[in-house]
Amino acid sequence: MSKILIVDDEPRILLLLQSLLKANGYVVETARDGNAALDIVRKGGIDIAVTDLRMTPMDGMTLFHEIKAIAPEIPVILLTAYASVETAIEAMKSGIFDYLTKPFKVDDLIACLKRAEERISKSATTAAKSEHPVRYRFENFIASSPLMASVCETIQKVAPTAATVLINGESGTGKEIIARTIHRNSTRAKRPWVAVNCAAIPENLLESEMFGHVKGSFTGAVADKEGLFEAANGGTLFLDEISSMPLLLQGKLLRVLQEKEIRRVGGTKSIPVDVRVIAASNANLEEAVVKGTFRSDLYYRFAVITIDIPPLRKRPDDIIPLARHFIRAERSGTAPIPEISADAAKALMAYDWPGNVRELENAIKHALTFYHSGEITCDLLPPKILEHKAKSGQAVSAGDTNASLKSFLKQKEREYIEQILNNTGGDKEKAAEALKVNLSTLYRKLSDD
Numbered sequence: 001m002s003k004i005l006i007v008d009d010e011p012r013i014l015l016l017l018q019s020l021l022k023a024n025g026y027v028v029e030t031a032r033d034g035n036a037a038l039d040i041v042r043k044g045g046i047d048i049a050v051t052d053l054r055m056t057p058m059d060g061m062t063l064f065h066e067i068k069a070i071a072p073e074i075p076v077i078l079l080t081a082y083a084s085v086e087t088a089i090e091a092m093k094s095g096i097f098d099y100l101t102k103p104f105k106v107d108d109l110i111a112c113l114k115r116a117e118e119r120i121s122k123s124a125t126t127a128a129k130s131e132h133p134v135r136y137r138f139e140n141f142i143a144s145s146p147l148m149a150s151v152c153e154t155i156q157k158v159a160p161t162a163a164t165v166l167i168n169g170e171s172g173t174g175k176e177i178i179a180r181t182i183h184r185n186s187t188r189a190k191r192p193w194v195a196v197n198c199a200a201i202p203e204n205l206l207e208s209e210m211f212g213h214v215k216g217s218f219t220g221a222v223a224d225k226e227g228l229f230e231a232a233n234g235g236t237l238f239l240d241e242i243s244s245m246p247l248l249l250q251g252k253l254l255r256v257l258q259e260k261e262i263r264r265v266g267g268t269k270s271i272p273v274d275v276r277v278i279a280a281s282n283a284n285l286e287e288a289v290v291k292g293t294f295r296s297d298l299y300y301r302f303a304v305i306t307i308d309i310p311p312l313r314k315r316p317d318d319i320i321p322l323a324r325h326f327i328r329a330e331r332s333g334t335a336p337i338p339e340i341s342a343d344a345a346k347a348l349m350a351y352d353w354p355g356n357v358r359e360l361e362n363a364i365k366h367a368l369t370f371y372h373s374g375e376i377t378c379d380l381l382p383p384k385i386l387e388h389k390a391k392s393g394q395a396v397s398a399g400d401t402n403a404s405l406k407s408f409l410k411q412k413e414r415e416y417i418e419q420i421l422n423n424t425g426g427d428k429e430k431a432a433e434a435l436k437v438n439l440s441t442l443y444r445k446l447s448d449d
């Protein structure tokens with residue numbers, strides 16, 4: 001029988017649901033707040049989570065995002081005291097399994113749990129059939145969105161090999177952290193990790209930096225010096241901004257990759273090196289090849305395994321989990337970890353993040369600098385994020401939540417379903433899959449007037 005986690009800050013309801021579900025043969029664990037719930041999820045063994053929406057300090061939606069970051073396979077059912085428009089839309093978009101509006105009948109909850117169990121057994125069958133495990137958990141690396149799942153899959157596949165990897169992505173998308181994650185999950189994890197930014201070192205010094213030099217080989221070479229390749233021996237060398245590497249040096253690098261030995265500047269001796277090279281670029285290397293500023297043979301050597309990191313604006317599901325990760329990282333020792341208010345979360349979701357994850361990290365640092373107590377609210381965020389929100393007009397003010405809430409909610413839901421149906425060319429099965437609802441639920445929602 002499935003193990004259900006129930007989260008509610010009202011002990012009475014918790015007890016009631018617990019006994020009802022137990023009577024229906026379920027194994028039940030309970031938690032009175034989000035943090036206690038996450039502790040239980042981390043321990044493993046939970047099949048389905050049922051959470052109240054209105055809770056402090058962590059609300060149900062935040063808890064859902066957190067659970068998704070830890071164990072994306074757990075279906076989460078949301079209990080709402082009243083249908084909240086924004087939450088329902090957000091819930092639909094971000095993959096809440098289903099939500100029940102209070103008061104609900106026990107049968108409704110049981111039916112909902114049965115559907116969740118069906119989905120679990122279906123995805124277990126798919127997972128068993130697929131060659132690769134579907135779960136990825138890399139230390140300090142957050143990935144909740146479907147786009148990042150395929151990045152994680154590549155990381156997992158290439159990490160144990162010795163293959164050269166090329167990582168492409170806009171500035172701040174996480175190129176370096178991905179390179180490090182590959183290193184940490186490789187057989188070289190305990191050997192050196194050496195990073196060099198090719199754009200930060202003057203052209204004439206880069207060669208001696210990378211390969212070392214012998215005494216007297218040029219003015220200022222007062223002693224023999226080991227280069228980064230030797231320093232990284234047995235480990236991984238990360239060449240950041242590889243497009244800035246001078247052509248001549250590109251040729252030398254290619255030779256080192258092929259022959260696995262280096263020669264210090266001014267030296268005659270070949271020194272064997274065992275180094276895995278990971279390169280990163282935020283410039284389009286293919287274009288650089290066409291322009292003649294990047295050697296095509298070196299490009300093809302690297303391009304065998306390429307990881308393209310999507311910009312943050314293309315993977316909104318990562319925003320809140322990343323924000324919470326940065327909050328945790330910034331709070332030292334036993335300092336309480338503040339929650340993100342619903343308004344602030346909405347502003348973070350609405351912004352388009354030209355500076356990607358690094359900009360989000362800075363926004364959180366900014367908020368924590370001004371933070372006092374309670375939740376992290378909108379006014380703590382950098383002004384440009386709020387300006388953007390005001391312009392995009394996504395905010396729903398309190399005045400909008402009036403008696404016609406239900407019809408507004410239905411309309412929004414309908415619009416969203418239609419948009420997804422459009423994307424799937426009218427294929428309801430695919431749309432239901434994308435919306436993470438049962439096909440029958442989709443039909444019901446479509447026939448609702």
Ligand SMILES: Nc1ncnc2c1ncn2[C@@H]1O[C@H](COP(=O)(O)OP(=O)(O)OP(=O)(O)O)[C@@H](O)[C@H]1O
Nearest residue numbers: 140141142170171172173174175176177282357358
């Ligand atoms: N998925 C992630 N999980 C956790 N932290 C992340 C993630 N992606 C990026 N970061 C953090 O965001 C910041 C920027 O990432 P990183 O330095 O890896 O980006 P980059 O693509 O190398 O940027 P640049 O092009 O500016 O060099 C770092 O502090 C990094 O730790």
Ligand SMILES: [Mg+2]
Nearest residue numbers: 172175176240
């Ligand atoms: Mg970088």
